[in-house]
Amino acid sequence: MAKILGIESTAHSFGAGMVDESAILSNVRSMYEPTEGGIRPSEAARHHRGVADKILEKAMVAAPDAVAYSASPGIGSCLNVGAEVVGRLATELKIPVIPVNHIIAHLEIGFRTTTAKDPVVVFVSGGNTQIIANHKGWKIFGETLDTALGNAIDKLARKLDMSHPGGPKLEKLALQGQKILEMPYVVKGMDLSYSGIFTHASRLLEGGATPADVAFSFQEHCFAMLVEVAERAVAHTGKPEILLVGGVAQNKRLFEMFKIMCSERGAEMFVVPAEFAGDNGAMIAHSGLLRLKKGWTIKPEQIAYFQRMRVNEEPYTRILAKRGTKLSSTHIFE
Numbered sequence: 001m002a003k004i005l006g007i008e009s010t011a012h013s014f015g016a017g018m019v020d021e022s023a024i025l026s027n028v029r030s031m032y033e034p035t036e037g038g039i040r041p042s043e044a045a046r047h048h049r050g051v052a053d054k055i056l057e058k059a060m061v062a063a064p065d066a067v068a069y070s071a072s073p074g075i076g077s078c079l080n081v082g083a084e085v086v087g088r089l090a091t092e093l094k095i096p097v098i099p100v101n102h103i104i105a106h107l108e109i110g111f112r113t114t115t116a117k118d119p120v121v122v123f124v125s126g127g128n129t130q131i132i133a134n135h136k137g138w139k140i141f142g143e144t145l146d147t148a149l150g151n152a153i154d155k156l157a158r159k160l161d162m163s164h165p166g167g168p169k170l171e172k173l174a175l176q177g178q179k180i181l182e183m184p185y186v187v188k189g190m191d192l193s194y195s196g197i198f199t200h201a202s203r204l205l206e207g208g209a210t211p212a213d214v215a216f217s218f219q220e221h222c223f224a225m226l227v228e229v230a231e232r233a234v235a236h237t238g239k240p241e242i243l244l245v246g247g248v249a250q251n252k253r254l255f256e257m258f259k260i261m262c263s264e265r266g267a268e269m270f271v272v273p274a275e276f277a278g279d280n281g282a283m284i285a286h287s288g289l290l291r292l293k294k295g296w297t298i299k300p301e302q303i304a305y306f307q308r309m310r311v312n313e314e315p316y317t318r319i320l321a322k323r324g325t326k327l328s329s330t331h332i333f334e
């Protein structure tokens with residue numbers, strides 16, 4: 001049974017995990033926490049380089065048959081560390097390399113760790129807010145037009161002097177909220193906007209509003225917008241399931257609001273387990289395993305990374321295209 005090592009390094013976390021067909025064998029990570037402000041790319045890369053050996057030592061519970069890595073999307077300097085580590089390992093161990101789209105990995109680990117079959121997927125993380133469903137390949141039904149939900153949450157948390165990542169701390173503070181304050185609710189068709197609501201919440205704080213009320217009202221508005229768009233995607237696609245993935249999926253109030261909508265619609269609700277919600281190496285290993293079965297491997301000298309990529313794209317395809325290889329449609333969709 002093939003054992004795959006997965007390396008994640010797109011943003012704040014350096015992670016490594018191993019999977020085979022029957023089990024998730026390991027999942028280890030270290031998160032870079034900026035002393036102040038948001039992620040500084042060069043500092044994050046330095047963190048990743050510093051912890052890589054230790055994380056790999058813990059995660060490599062068996063000899064891997066192939067190594068998968070997050071090839072896109074992400075912060076250039078952070079992706080670069082993953083590419084370096086993978087190149088070194090693959091050359092030393094003489095094993096093939098599998099490039100993985102980080103967004104697709106967030107989705108696929110949701111499928112592996114829940115019993116969802118064909119859901120509308122709500123992907124909410126620091127860098128992304130997308131409502132996605134499978135229709136001859138992944139299609140984005142709605143998304144944020146500006147700031148991602150996790151990023152908006154982190155920005156408000158920073159304003160409240162909370163350290164990164166702010167999500168869990170803001171969630172705790174919101175529990176103490178007593179009254180709902182009016183905030184912008186911006187849904188445009190199937191898309192959302194979170195930048196105006198952050199500015200509004202900041203002004204309320206500057207005007208003396210209670211932090212707990214602001215946190216509570218911010219969450220209620222942001223989450224309601226997401227539930228509305230996801231509900232419409234369920235109605236449009238006729239898919240009777242919702243799957244929440246990405247770091248923000250750990251928020252209990254978000255889960256509760258989705259659960260209410262699903263029970264009103266007779267839809268089933270799934271959420272990725274907390275261990276696999278944020279960036280992690282096991283999800284990359286799992287997506288690597290799926291791609292190994294298709295033969296989507298590259299050699300260490302072909303390793304490349306891309307800062308931008310949508311959910312319907314495979315880095316494998318781009319790497320082949322860079323080398324002038326003619327593509328078949330099976331390279332793009334399953």
Ligand code: ATP
Binds near residue numbers: 153
């Ligand atoms: P991407 O995966 O799109 O590249 P990322 O690496 O920042 O972005 P994740 O690791 O999936 O994303 O998620 C991190 C985000 O999840 C942060 O914005 C963090 O604040 C948020 N988050 C984590 N726990 C919670 C929580 N309990 N409530 C709300 N947000 C949360």
